[in-house]
Amino acid sequence: MLQVYLVRHGETQWNAERRIQGQSDSALTEKGERQAEQVAERAKTLGITHVISSDLGRTRHTAEIIALACGVDVTLDSRLRELDMGVLERRNLDTLNEEEEGWRRQLVNGTTDGRIPDGESMLEMSERMHAALNACLDLPSGSRPLLVSHGMALGCLVSTILGLPAWAERRLRLRNCSISRVDHQHSPWLASGWVVETAGDISHLDAPALDELQR
Numbered sequence: 001m002l003q004v005y006l007v008r009h010g011e012t013q014w015n016a017e018r019r020i021q022g023q024s025d026s027a028l029t030e031k032g033e034r035q036a037e038q039v040a041e042r043a044k045t046l047g048i049t050h051v052i053s054s055d056l057g058r059t060r061h062t063a064e065i066i067a068l069a070c071g072v073d074v075t076l077d078s079r080l081r082e083l084d085m086g087v088l089e090r091r092n093l094d095t096l097n098e099e100e101e102g103w104r105r106q107l108v109n110g111t112t113d114g115r116i117p118d119g120e121s122m123l124e125m126s127e128r129m130h131a132a133l134n135a136c137l138d139l140p141s142g143s144r145p146l147l148v149s150h151g152m153a154l155g156c157l158v159s160t161i162l163g164l165p166a167w168a169e170r171r172l173r174l175r176n177c178s179i180s181r182v183d184h185q186h187s188p189w190l191a192s193g194w195v196v197e198t199a200g201d202i203s204h205l206d207a208p209a210l211d212e213l214q215r
């Protein structure tokens, strides 16, 4: 059975400032680097054979720390990027007007093609995240990959594996450097295909990892 570990990157400057990142980028904070080192220590115990990361800076930096600890290289995959948040990228969450908040609500209220202007829909993100996850099935037998991605992207992936709609991801808090695990199984009794073994484990972190929506 293929086990795939999912890690959200360490805290960034804009996470701490409550600024929307999307496919824009900001550096890891000192706390974020410490989180990456702690998740790397846990990853060393998991038998990781591949580290595959979103190509954005915050995920690459986190992935490099994990890969070094596990003695493997980093492979980049842009399909693992965060949701493209269009015209709201770089904006502070607390400065959005009612219309702009309405655009964000569209993402999570079931509007099928809801998107922020110039941005991506949750369905489009879900399709690319599942494509990146399914690519792990082509790795050599016995592989145990670890994917480094983003809060909404991983929340959408885990939610849809559970059979929830892509926009349900706001009901699942995947904090900075949390570890989730999904397994691919063939079972006549249980659900065949991907199943969620763990979601949002932060027991390896020595300080509370705050979700940027909870300050």
Ligand SMILES: O=C(O)[C@H](O)COP(=O)(O)O
Pocket (backbone or CB within 6 Å): 008, 015, 019, 020, 021, 022, 023, 082, 085, 149, 150, 151, 152, 212
């Ligand atoms: O700011 C964003 O785009 C998301 O809310 C969180 O994205 P991140 O997981 O890349 O920090």
